[in-house]
Amino acid sequence: MDLSNAETRHVKKDGAEYLEFTAFDKYMDKITAVFAIKGENDLRYFTEDGKENLENLCRVISVDPNKLIKITKQAHGDNVAVVKDLSEVAEADGLVTNKKGITLSTRVADCISVLIYDPVQNAIADVHSGWRGTLKRIAPKAVLKMQQEYGTNPADVVCVLCPSIGLDHFEVDDDVKDLFVEEFGERYMYGLNGKTYIDAARHLTESLVEIGVKLQNVHDAGLCTVCNKELLHSYRGIGSKEPCYHNAALICLK
Numbered sequence: 001m002d003l004s005n006a007e008t009r010h011v012k013k014d015g016a017e018y019l020e021f022t023a024f025d026k027y028m029d030k031i032t033a034v035f036a037i038k039g040e041n042d043l044r045y046f047t048e049d050g051k052e053n054l055e056n057l058c059r060v061i062s063v064d065p066n067k068l069i070k071i072t073k074q075a076h077g078d079n080v081a082v083v084k085d086l087s088e089v090a091e092a093d094g095l096v097t098n099k100k101g102i103t104l105s106t107r108v109a110d111c112i113s114v115l116i117y118d119p120v121q122n123a124i125a126d127v128h129s130g131w132r133g134t135l136k137r138i139a140p141k142a143v144l145k146m147q148q149e150y151g152t153n154p155a156d157v158v159c160v161l162c163p164s165i166g167l168d169h170f171e172v173d174d175d176v177k178d179l180f181v182e183e184f185g186e187r188y189m190y191g192l193n194g195k196t197y198i199d200a201a202r203h204l205t206e207s208l209v210e211i212g213v214k215l216q217n218v219h220d221a222g223l224c225t226v227c228n229k230e231l232l233h234s235y236r237g238i239g240s241k242e243p244c245y246h247n248a249a250l251i252c253l254k
């Protein structure tokens with residue numbers, strides 16, 4: 001099976017399986033950015049028994065596994081941590097840096113990881129945006145943090161929304177629906193057979209555009225984790241059972 005489409009390239013190499021994004025192709029000499037998936041071998045990354053997989057992935061994509069920032073607790077909040085060295089990041093949902101050689105990572109199983117690159121100031125961000133994070137505008141807050149720290153102009157950044165739960169599967173109850181309507185109106189809310197579905201990627205895109213990111217610079221991988229649960233870790237895809245493992249969104253300045 002192959003998940004390649006206009007926005008993504010499915011790579012299988014030396015035991016690692018991951019997606020690359022065509023939006024970043026022209027910056028290949030500046031950044032490494034991948035979304036590691038479970039693939040046909042059910043690869044795990046952020047578990048004790050997945051340690052080797054993560055290290056192997058790092059080797060394959062030529063980043064230093066000892067310089068990988070893993071957030072201890074992704075908390076569905078809006079805290080964006082500025083990474084200056086290899087210090088532990090205890091609790092955050094967004095990471096930004098302009099340090100070369102440090103790999104930022106987020107882990108997701110239906111939520112949206114957003115990888116962001118500013119080619120002018122040469123700075124990066126990696127964001128975990130679930131529905132709570134999307135409501136709290138964590139992704140635009142990461143861009144604004146880049147602006148504050150590195151002088152980033154939002155109009156310059158290129159954003160990739162990694163695979164996440166799609167509109168076709170993101171059914172929500174009234175309480176979640178009401179929160180989205182309050183924040184964004186009903187624009188990307190769809191009703192079918194008495195159920196409500198939300199296009200979270202579109203909400204997230206809109207919140208980035210609101211702060212000056214160019215619409216044509218926001219790229220959606222266009223892959224639903226639930227539809228592709230054979231190859232992508234998906235919480236809802238496995239029936240919301242524990243434990244659920246995670247895909248890994250990695251980005252590093254060369």
Ligand SMILES: [Zn+2]
Nearest residue numbers: 166169224227
């Ligand atoms: Zn789907």
